[in-house]
Amino acid sequence: MDILDFTAVGLADEIKKGEVSAQEAVEAVFSRIDNCEDELNCYISFDRMEAVKRAQQVQKAIEAGEIHSSLAGVPVAIKDNICTKGMKTTCASKILQNFVPTYSAHAVKCLEEAGAVIIGKTNMDEFAMGSTTETSFTGPTKNPWNTACVPGGSSGGSAAAVAAGECYYALGSDTGGSIRQPAGYCGIVGMKPTYSTVSRYGLIAYGSSLDQIGPLCKDVTDCANILEVITSYDEKDSTSARRKDASFTEALVDDVKGMRIGIPKEYFGKGLEPEISAAVLKAAALLEEKGAIIEEFNLTLTDYAIPAYYTIASAEASSNLERFDGIKYGYRTEVYEGLHNMYKKTRSEGFGGEVKRRIMLGSFVLSSGYYDAYYLKALRVKALIKQEFDKAFSKYDVILGPVAPQTAPKLGESLTEPLKMYLGDIYTISANLTGIPGISVPCGIDSKGLPIGLQLLGDCFREKNIIRTAYAYEQARGKFAGPDVSGCEHSLYEVE
Numbered sequence: 001m002d003i004l005d006f007t008a009v010g011l012a013d014e015i016k017k018g019e020v021s022a023q024e025a026v027e028a029v030f031s032r033i034d035n036c037e038d039e040l041n042c043y044i045s046f047d048r049m050e051a052v053k054r055a056q057q058v059q060k061a062i063e064a065g066e067i068h069s070s071l072a073g074v075p076v077a078i079k080d081n082i083c084t085k086g087m088k089t090t091c092a093s094k095i096l097q098n099f100v101p102t103y104s105a106h107a108v109k110c111l112e113e114a115g116a117v118i119i120g121k122t123n124m125d126e127f128a129m130g131s132t133t134e135t136s137f138t139g140p141t142k143n144p145w146n147t148a149c150v151p152g153g154s155s156g157g158s159a160a161a162v163a164a165g166e167c168y169y170a171l172g173s174d175t176g177g178s179i180r181q182p183a184g185y186c187g188i189v190g191m192k193p194t195y196s197t198v199s200r201y202g203l204i205a206y207g208s209s210l211d212q213i214g215p216l217c218k219d220v221t222d223c224a225n226i227l228e229v230i231t232s233y234d235e236k237d238s239t240s241a242r243r244k245d246a247s248f249t250e251a252l253v254d255d256v257k258g259m260r261i262g263i264p265k266e267y268f269g270k271g272l273e274p275e276i277s278a279a280v281l282k283a284a285a286l287l288e289e290k291g292a293i294i295e296e297f298n299l300t301l302t303d304y305a306i307p308a309y310y311t312i313a314s315a316e317a318s319s320n321l322e323r324f325d326g327i328k329y330g331y332r333t334e335v336y337e338g339l340h341n342m343y344k345k346t347r348s349e350g351f352g353g354e355v356k357r358r359i360m361l362g363s364f365v366l367s368s369g370y371y372d373a374y375y376l377k378a379l380r381v382k383a384l385i386k387q388e389f390d391k392a393f394s395k396y397d398v399i400l401g402p403v404a405p406q407t408a409p410k411l412g413e414s415l416t417e418p419l420k421m422y423l424g425d426i427y428t429i430s431a432n433l434t435g436i437p438g439i440s441v442p443c444g445i446d447s448k449g450l451p452i453g454l455q456l457l458g459d460c461f462r463e464k465n466i467i468r469t470a471y472a473y474e475q476a477r478g479k480f481a482g483p484d485v486s487g488c489e490h491s492l493y494e495v496e
Helices: 008-017 022-040 048-063 106-113 156-164 180-186 220-230 274-289 302-323 338-350 353-366 371-393 418-423 429-434 463-477
Strands: 043-046 075-079 117-122 169-173 189-192 213-217 260-264 293-297 398-402 438-445 451-458
Touching: 008 022, 008 048, 008 220, 022 043, 022 048, 022 075, 022 117, 022 156, 043 156, 048 117, 075 156, 106 117, 106 169, 106 220, 117 156, 156 169, 156 180, 156 213, 169 220, 180 189, 180 438, 180 451, 189 220, 189 463, 213 220, 220 438, 220 463, 260 274, 274 293, 274 398, 274 438, 274 451, 274 463, 302 353, 302 371, 302 418, 302 429, 353 371, 371 398, 371 429, 398 463, 438 463, 451 463
Parallel strands: 075 117, 075 169, 260 293, 260 398
Antiparallel strands: 043 117, 169 213, 189 213, 189 438, 398 451, 438 451
């Protein structure tokens, strides 16, 4: 078995048994990076020397019995909007192109304490604003299943790196589906936990009431183990929850007998590709064969989720991005006349088109005369959507549906039609508006050879329900083979 074929938990077991070393795992990852990175562009930055040094330190600690984590010695990648002390954190933006944090995010520190080895920082849509990882200042990431296609976004670099074997797992952030959608496009597992489960301290904010850090990995077992490590109360995050039960690995049980699973009729209407519908319903049938109770139901207000989300997210973004002004840190324009001109030129030159679009929209809906008409109305719609999900979860343990209405589109398609890109988030954004957890699991391949994602949603603080369901489905489905990237120069192919 090739060392890169191991899951994160599987590799950690091999390291503990002395079958492989943390250094060998790091060397294998960088060998894959050397072969594939020029083609895929998964990373914005990485530090080979520091990773090797860290692997040697962790290896000694494992051998001395000082670290017992299920992730000890395993190479991990971090999305470039999650702060890492001493490593550049740019949010894929010119305005932060040379920013080096003096501290690490709480989630990163949790991984380091568990013996993780950080490889580098992954590419993303600028400030997490996008669904394709094409708005990055450093250029787009390509899907390892097909380099003519996008990997999804905004955590596309993390998803593509995991799928291509350029790391064993990664951290991403999910504001409107930015973990689950790229996981679906790249044929891996991605999870957004309940809002407040993972500390947002050190996550550079996009939409503060929506953002959540989560894992992207090879299977559900990895997902549960990673989530268990990064979940803890953090006094530096005012929204952090004190969770009494964060033993997510206990949910890795191949048993869904009696579980009630609801399928929203609205998720299978116009706009959903027939192949995706068939694959998702086939997954539901597998769960039914294992004893789950499957029912269709009406989930109203679905059509209002997208306008409510983009109104709220843009409003929060316009406020959060005020801090990037060329004064305190980050990029500053070289030629300017006076303070006001410096602000204007710095932000005009430092931000990309999509970020500017959302700042302008957010500033508009928060402005005098429009605040009540747009922003407050969106908050009321958000509350109504939450009520609809509360009603659904009073009857069902899990809600099942697709991750996206289509598989990965071609590079360049979405940027020419921003509205179409926004509509692609139709199935994922409700989880962020309501704060509930969601997980994406691969459930098939379409006729173009691209992965199809299955999404499972649970009630707040009920991650165990969706982990249990996802694990049971994974056992019934069997192994899901990843893309062939053994020598990227000849294994990656183009859309005909």
